[in-house]
Amino acid sequence: MTRYIPFVIYLLLIAMYEVIWRDFTVLYLIAINVPAMLVVIVAIYKSELTAAWFGFLAGMVLSAGNPGGMGWQALLLAAIGIAVFHLREKLNLESIYSKVLLIAGAVLLHNLMSILINDLNRILFLTWSYCLPSAVYTSLVAWLFFLFKEKKVTLENIKSVF
Amino acid sequence: MNQISNLFPKSWRNLHFIVLVFFSILLLFGGKNITEPASRLIISSFYYPFFKIKNFMVEMSAVAAENDLLREQLVSASTRIAELEEEARGTERLRSLLGVDPPAGYSLVPAKVISVTYDGALPVSAVINRGARDTVAVDQPVVNQSGLIGRITDVLGNFSVVQLLTDPANRVAARIAETREMGIVKYKTNEGLILDNFPVQGKIHEGDLIVSSGLGGVYVAGLTVGTVLEIIRPDDAQFCKIILDPAANFGSLEELFILRPVNK
Missing domain, CATH: 2.40.10.350 (Rod shape-determining protein MreC, domain 2)
Incomplete structure (x- = not known):
């Protein structure tokens, strides 16, 4: 049972981001896509089924405020989890940049699909003004995350600079 | 559970996907009867604590803003009170001056002290805002509501110098x-x-x-x-x-x- 605790924490992290941190991190209406980023990270480090179920639940948590889109979001993030897992099997993911690229692609796909579901008329405008910048912004955050996770940057490194 | 999944790994995986797709279809086409209870459950279990935290943060921020405003008002009110207290003291002083009667054969010329010169702890002379233009002359006595203050020792056009009782030469x-x-x-x-x-x-x-x-x-x-x-x-x-x-x-x-x- 305890092995599920990290995933519950990730889901709580999504809720916390959406409620509290989103307002502080939005830059010119561009937000970090934390659910998609977490689904990709889980898919990179965990099994296919875990990625699929985590994606499904992350989609449900993400769209709790909009129950009409809950099914689409759950299915979309579950599909992204499975797709990333299979890509991970085929790609060399030793490099941080490949992981960041995977996240950028997944976030772009998630943003695009979310817009396709909700607002088909403004797809081109939103792709340019939101989907791409959001993918870049999320990738930047993911890059920092991987730098710390893979110990490329540690607190000791940072302290030694000062 | 793990033993079953190890026996039929492929089937177990497919079973998961079937269940997952089934739930997705349920959420997609089940309507409000399915999605709204799920949404309520997620909000109450995942979002509610953060709503409370955010609400607290917003309230604290409002309290902090209100606190700043009140502090500003307090400073403003304190300054105003100090001004009014000073005015009240001035009024009280002037009211007591109204009771000063000059000795017979003399009239009172009101004057304000502009500056004082000290020699030790107490002032020895003062400059007042009345002079020759007010027909002030040397050796005229100077008093206040309490009693004798000194005498005029020097007179200019608009100013005079008062030698106070505290001058050792007086x-x-x-x-x-x-x-x-x-x-x-x-x-x-x-x-x-x-x-x-x-x-x-x-x-x-x-x-x-x-x-x-x-x-x-x-x-x-x-x-x-x-x-x-x-x-x-x-x-x-x-x-x-x-x-x-x-x-x-x-x-x-x-x-x-x-x-x-x-x-x-």
């Missing part, structure tokens, strides 16, 4: 109001205001009122100088040492009156 011919016995009031830096030249056998008591005698021609008779604070009678001396408590507070001179003879 002398006032005085007498005890009750017994009419006389002496000379002067200020000594180490002893304060004293009544000098008073014989040891003279009748004087602590608390007696000392007024100007009018002798000498500068100070009008009857101006309050002070009260007897302490009497020291040395055995081998002709005169006793009498320490006075000045009637006026020389540390807070503000509004004064020049006693101008009416016929001038």
